[in-house]
Amino acid sequence: MLSLRAPPRTFSPSPWRRRGRLDGFAAPRCVSAAPPATTLETATARPAGVSFPILVNGCTGKMGVSVAEAATSRGLHLVPVSFSSRENLDKTIQIGDVDVEIYGPSAREDVLSSVIDEFPDVVVVDYTAPNSVNSNAELYCKLGVPFVMGTTGGDQQLLYKSVQDSNNYALISPQMGKQVVAFLAAMETIAEQFPGAFSGYRLEVLESHQAGKLDTSGTAKAVIACFEKLGAVFDMDRMVKIRDPEQQLYMVGVPEEHIEGHAFHLYHLTSPDDSVSFEFQHNVCGRSIYAEGSVDAAVFLYKKVQSMDPKRIYDMIDVLQEGDMW
Ligand SMILES: NC(=O)C1=CN([C@@H]2O[C@H](COP(=O)(O)OP(=O)(O)OC[C@H]3O[C@@H](n4cnc5c(N)ncnc54)[C@H](OP(=O)(O)O)[C@@H]3O)[C@@H](O)[C@H]2O)C=CC1
Numbered sequence: 001m002l003s004l005r006a007p008p009r010t011f012s013p014s015p016w017r018r019r020g021r022l023d024g025f026a027a028p029r030c031v032s033a034a035p036p037a038t039t040l041e042t043a044t045a046r047p048a049g050v051s052f053p054i055l056v057n058g059c060t061g062k063m064g065v066s067v068a069e070a071a072t073s074r075g076l077h078l079v080p081v082s083f084s085s086r087e088n089l090d091k092t093i094q095i096g097d098v099d100v101e102i103y104g105p106s107a108r109e110d111v112l113s114s115v116i117d118e119f120p121d122v123v124v125v126d127y128t129a130p131n132s133v134n135s136n137a138e139l140y141c142k143l144g145v146p147f148v149m150g151t152t153g154g155d156q157q158l159l160y161k162s163v164q165d166s167n168n169y170a171l172i173s174p175q176m177g178k179q180v181v182a183f184l185a186a187m188e189t190i191a192e193q194f195p196g197a198f199s200g201y202r203l204e205v206l207e208s209h210q211a212g213k214l215d216t217s218g219t220a221k222a223v224i225a226c227f228e229k230l231g232a233v234f235d236m237d238r239m240v241k242i243r244d245p246e247q248q249l250y251m252v253g254v255p256e257e258h259i260e261g262h263a264f265h266l267y268h269l270t271s272p273d274d275s276v277s278f279e280f281q282h283n284v285c286g287r288s289i290y291a292e293g294s295v296d297a298a299v300f301l302y303k304k305v306q307s308m309d310p311k312r313i314y315d316m317i318d319v320l321q322e323g324d325m326w
């Protein structure tokens, strides 16, 4: 196991502990490359090229707000409605000049039906919580509204089944950051082409996210599935999940200003005789990479619905393959 206290004999698979290296590697890049989400989005946003109504579910949360802001700055029409797990919240959230009204669970079906009547070509983007993934997807499928599922967790098999059975359109991805998706796509290609190439290698994984993250990194799970196809051995119970801000600051090296919004991932592979090791990292500060990717995903899905594309269920690799990457 990758222990935070006792690094293995030959290699330390935890470069996050080697402060010198991280000080000069991951952390400073984040400091300079990740201004607050809204600024980056506003400064670099391209127009979406098309305009359509977009409803962002989860606007009481951090990703919901970031996606809603990115959508408006890309010229999409933000539907002034979102949902919460709480009843009678009586709350509006201001996104640009749009006041988004928040409805509780008992109103969501009626409200969403009215939205669909008023905006028949609406696309929903979901950034809520792992325990609402399946019930939200059921509702979108029941009402036939296309959706982008950015929320991780839940029962993923059931999620895909709901979409398949309803013949709805959906784009599902635990990772909307296009550059990270490109890494994941490369991993999937390698796994496909060279199954067993890392046979017997031990895999150790660390992921660090803001303390409020409820589930294990969905991205890490997807990358681990590729390493397993390559033959590496991994016990999911031994994943090192870091949610403690102190550890994130002093061990992982997350810049202080990103403690409340970061996603650091480290994968370390060691050969059976300890003579060879590999290490991969993707470290994200802030949320703009996901917000922009989510808007691209919504645009992609909207176009697929309009062209009545027969595939109907997509992921972010499909978006990249369409060449929509900047
Ligand atoms: N695919 C990707 O690239 C990324 C995925 N994520 C995932 O997105 C999800 C949200 O992340 P984040 O915004 O940081 O989390 P937050 O906790 O900030 O926000 C989640 C929000 O969801 C709301 N919520 C919970 N249940 C429901 C429900 N049934 N209906 C509507 N709203 C609900 C909560 O508000 P309330 O209390 O009002 O209900 C909360 O404000 C997580 O699963 C995370 O892993 C995050 C980043 C990138």
Ligand SMILES: O=C(O)C1=N[C@H](C(=O)O)C[C@H](O)C1
Residues within 6 Å of the ligand: 152, 174, 175, 176, 209, 210, 213, 216, 217, 218, 219, 220, 262, 263
């Ligand atoms: O909750 C987050 O923040 C993130 N969640 C996604 C995941 O679980 O993989 C993507 C990224 O890690 C940020």
